[in-house]
Amino acid sequence: MARKKIAVLGSTGSIGTQTLDVVARDPEAYEVVALAAGTRTDELLEQALRFKPQIVSVATRELADKLSGELPAGIRVVCGDEGLIEAAAGAGADTVVCALMGSIGLASTMAAIEAGAAIALANKETLVSAGHLVMKLAAERGVPIIPVDSEHSAIYQCLNGEDRKAVKRLIVTASGGSFRDRTRDRLKDVTVEDALKHPNWSMGAKITIDSATMVNKGLEVIEAHWLFGLPYEQIDVLLHPESIVHSMVEFTDTSVIAQLGNPDMRVPIQYALTYPHRHSSPAAPLDLVKAGALHFREMDLERFPCLRLAYEAGRTGGTAPTVFNAANEAAVARFLKGELPFLAIESVIEQVLGKHRALPQPELDAILDADRWARREAASLF
Secondary structure, eight states: OOOEEEEEETTTSHHHHHHHHHHHTOTTTEEEEEEEOSSOHHHHHHHHHHHOOSEEEESSHHHHHHHHTTSOTTSEEEEHHHHHHHHHHSSOOSEEEEOOSSTTHHHHHHHHHHTTOEEEEOOHHHHHHHHHHHHHHHHHHTOOEEEOSHHHHHHHHHTTTOOGGGEEEEEEEEOOOTTTTOOGGGGTTOOHHHHTOOSSOOOOHHHHHHHHHTHHHHHHHHHHHHHHOOOGGGEEEEEOTTOOEEEEEEETTSOEEEEEOOSOTHHHHHHHHHTTSOOOOSSOOOOHHHHOOOOOEEOOTTTOHHHHHHHHHHHHOTTHHHHHHHHHHHHHHHHHTTSSOTTHHHHHHHHHHHHOOOOSSOOHHHHHHHHHHHHHHHHHOO
16 A cells, blocks of 8 residues: 655644654655755754655745755755745645644645645644635645644544534634633733643644634634634634543534543644544543543633634634734734733734724735735734
């Protein structure tokens, strides 16, 4: 049986490295044909020497020139936006793992779909910014989009074999992030170091901050709307501190089907790579007796206003979700640099959204324009 050809976009990030861990555990099943990263060339060099892909992509020409001198002649080094597209669509991948952070992953994901590759999607922003374009193109090309986020993977699994017309609602669970038990008064002076201490998951810096603000859950709600074709009124969020129930689906007969497991991203990553089959996993099995109890709380949209803003942007549609996402990315980058206090992130998002007049059914150019505009606005506030 031929090995499945895998391209990993964002290979040096948290999802990318865990994807390669899954691949390395079953070398007879997978062949890595492309790796793409930004500027972390030391890690990328190690990955390229280990997995020997056809194509390696980096952010700039300077980095590409440096890397070319350290890699075997058979590995082609490309760069920039065109390099990402080449890595996504030019190596003949069967499955492209889209794990780039932010809206930079949109064009390469579209290119991979055009090339007919299955998409293992870990980049929320792709569907948040251009869900109507991505899902339409995937349907036209007959390309499956299999979610890697633990929450969407859970829903995807819960819906297997079910009649979509019988779905009453999706229930997306949220850990609550680093500050889930703090009141808003206790958030005024939190530090970057405080925000990066996620209680359950091991993730990159940006997504960990998004978890603390609940932007991450807002992005997941918008993504779920596109992945599963349900209106926002049928997508709910519950606070679940243990992160064992990854999400649930309630059906019209009141049955609720949930997917459970220990917090380990290698499980949904592997499921996306092996679907529709299941292989043995390196993750620790769930021991419900040891877990003892599972808790759920209603989501407080006053405590977590970014989730409210996400619902509002999603319902507005058009370019509003793009602006929500871009303003957040810019604000989080400023917070991580010490330029903004934590609570200013939500203020930036709300003010930028307030200035924006959403365009309905935007094409890609309009989406990119809205993205750039929102970043400029977010950079100028406070």
